[in-house]
Amino acid sequence: MVSQIKNNSMFANRGMQLEKDLEQTNQYYIDNDIAIIYKKPTPITIKKVEYPNQKYTKIIDGYFSKKSTTDYNGIYNGKYIDFEAKETKNSSLMLSAIHQHQINHLKKVKDHGGIAFVIITFSQKNETYLIEIEPLIKLDKKSLTVDDMKNKGYLIPLTFQPRLDYLKIIKKIYF
């Protein structure tokens, strides 16, 4: 089976809408000089390449390697920002969707004085929440519900520009 795809972002995160919203938001932050936050490229291990011509290297065998950290990082107001983004069609997000090494990474970022959190979209409700890493760990639950987010996290209102202004929440908490 062969598929034609535009880019590899669809593999990085099945939640395409959240990814698009965050891309638009981060671009807005960059364009307006508010913050510099990028999605990290998906790590790929390449097994074989071809050189059809001097200027072009074609990858003909490769696979998606395990992510060592999180999806997004950057700088806001002098502070290091690091987060993972997840989307679910269900009424709750299985915590296993966030890998243990990603949780550990976010905890370490927090310990080093950075700002670390997870953004979760519940696509049925069309609601997106931000939860910092420490309350998320303290919840100690196998799945995260909308109520958990309401109690321990923050709703990110969906707006036109930027789409998901998560830094507005970070600003309130930290600055």
Place this chain on the structure above:
Amino acid sequence: MVSQIKNNSMFANRGMQLEKDLEQTNQYYIDNDIAIIYKKPTPITIKKVEYPNQKYTKIIDGYFSKKSTTDYNGIYNGKYIDFEAKETKNSSLMLSAIHQHQINHLKKVKDHGGIAFVIITFSQKNETYLIEIEPLIKLDKKSLTVDDMKNKGYLIPLTFQPRLDYLKIIKKIYF
């Protein structure tokens, strides 16, 4: 022409020794809880994939896309760190080896309160230097020599553990 390769890092940076030294150094920083700094994966655009089985996605057509930012970023002492690393076999490094959008990115990081620099290895001399983005821009030269680095940058001594202790220099400048 077909090549077998271990991973895509050889494409990201022809200077393999510097990349290896930085990998060992960053791992040392993580293991000793000094800093959390990673090399970003090389951005790849995927054109075609196959599914040999349910668990495996094989990339059968793809290419290296343009890098939007720099090679390394992370957090040290609560501060956002961002840098590019270059190695040259010549007596000077053509500044064109560092793309204009990477220079702009590093300047923006600095403006947002982060720590931004370039690490350059002159492999003939086996010497590695760190230069902050602002003096690098002020130099306004088309190629960077060892003397430029001695005047405006800092020599990173080659040690056993960690190999290239660049944060020792950052600590002296910023903390």
